[in-house]
Amino acid sequence: MIKKVLIANRGEIALRIIRTCREMGIKTVAVYSTIDRDSLPVKFADEAVCIGPPPSAKSYLHIPSIIAAAEVTGADAVHPGYGFLAENAEFARVCDDHDLTFIGPRPETISKMGDKSVAKETMREAGVPVVPGSGGAVADVAEGLATAREAGFPVMIKASAGGGGRGMRMASNEAEFEKLFVAAGTEAANAFGDGRLYIEKFVEEPRHVEIQLVGDGQGTVVHFGERECSIQRRHQKLLEESPSPVVDADLRERMGRAAIDGALAVNYRGAGTVEFLLDKNRDFYFMEMNTRIQVEHPVTEEVTDTDLIEWQIRVASGETITSGDRAPRGHSIECRINAEDPFRNFSPSPGTITAFHSPKGRGVRCDTHVFAGYTVPPTYDSLIAKLIVREDTRERAIRKMLRALDEFIIEGLHTTVPFHQQLLQDPRFLAGDFDTKFLERFELVKEG
Incomplete structure (x- = not known):
């Protein structure tokens, strides 16, 4: 059984995890940025380690600092909560490499489900109903337009590695498709470092x-x-x-x-x-x-x-x-x-x-x-x-x-x-x- 959990997160979800761990008799380690020094997770965890300044890239997203905190405190597991590194396959792999139990799916599962087009094809093969559209990411705007014609307008243009509505556009007709396709690809590349897009039929009144x-x-x-x-x-x-x-x-x-x-x-x-x-x-x-x-x-x-x-x-x-x-x-x-x-x-x-x-x-x-x-x-x-x-x-x-x-x-x-x-x-x-x-x-x- 897990004995000590490092919580790689902050705020209400960190406190939520601490409460369950305490009821299960499991020790907890909170990590925090300097701006969260006086937060309740820091107060109620058994141990707390500062992992950097306020910017997320230098604290809650900085994998080496989190792993170092786990090693220093003797944690044997990491709970990522939601957001930050919760769906980061590389973080899950690094935890495995350091003999830390990642409280979540295996890295390969995170990778497969994190790529929207791969996830859609995986579900299709499993017999799960999927929205008509491209089986995966389209190669370019020409393939995207051909897929849109087949699915029928209006269609949604979506980022393969996206989330939160970024890299997403609705095209009502062929005339506006190319402009929206380019805009979605640019936004996806800037937001996720991956500009690949896939096409889906727009579901009315969803x-x-x-x-x-x-x-x-x-x-x-x-x-x-x-x-x-x-x-x-x-x-x-x-x-x-x-x-x-x-x-x-x-x-x-x-x-x-x-x-x-x-x-x-x-x-x-x-x-x-x-x-x-x-x-x-x-x-x-x-x-x-x-x-x-x-x-x-x-x-x-x-x-x-x-x-x-x-x-x-x-x-x-x-x-x-x-x-x-x-x-x-x-x-x-x-x-x-x-x-x-x-x-x-x-x-x-x-x-x-x-x-x-x-x-x-x-x-x-x-x-x-x-x-x-x-x-x-x-x-x-x-x-x-x-x-x-x-x-x-x-x-x-x-x-x-x-x-x-x-x-x-x-x-x-x-x-x-x-x-x-x-x-x-x-x-x-x-x-x-x-x-x-x-x-x-x-x-x-x-x-x-």
Whole structure:
């Protein structure tokens, strides 16, 4: 069994991992940049090591410093959390080379699923439904245009090594295809060092529905139901819930089976998420696989009574999985609370929190690393808290979330709390009538 885990991350996910490790009797090591010296993960970990200055490239992305911290403290495992190095195959290989258990998939799995075109072809061969388009990266704009004609416009032009909406364009017709293809390739090359592109048919009125799974790398994969993640801004999720308001037991079984088939095709080990596009006809298509724990994992934990971080650690330790799939019970919603001003196009709002009170009560959970006096730096992601509720039904969960948001006190900077309060009272959201473009139609009413 793993005895000491170094957490190669920061913020709320680092604190989340520390808590599970402590409950499992596992020692923890926090690493931190100089700007995070006074953070809660540093305070609550058994040991802490400074790994560099604030820029991520010199601290949380600097592999030699992280490996050195593990060796100095005698850690025997590394948990990457999400973001930073969580889906970096080279980091996983370096951990293996230094006899450190990487709490995640094997390096070759990360590599295969990290290349969007390779991942799509792998899923296609496993019998998982995929969006019509190129089988992999296209050679040039001419091949891309030929593929687009075959799939039928409109099409999406996507970066093979992409994520977060970068290197992505929608072409409505042949006339604009070449210009958008060049722009997407340039953006992808600048963002990822890889300008390869692939083409997909544009799915109309899509919902973003993902399946949480865990595999033991020994031939068994189980799924934990779905998460509805369609409330997005510029391809970044803002609210998630489980179960989806449009997924019934039959569709859940079919999507879960497809996700498992895809994971088995790469002998998956660890926690992972298969993301699907669900169209207006209830047909679903593979979009990508995230080979890490997700930001929104708490909603799955709440409706399946599961600690997914514990599952990650156990399968990384070599344990096999014997239990079957877990269907959701009740309903859970997560609101991402970011240090952003929703009334100024969600512009970042770093600064010092002068007052902080998190909501309490039955069925209310707040995953956060901030406190009164904490300074939110401009250096990293703006997420400062995840507010999660659980209730018997979606209607009751929405009412509970609104109550909890009313109790949330965060002063000294702007947050997305007002946005969530308005969203959760929108009649279309209440009816479950939304897709990934919903926020383009949503009108945020200025306070006062």
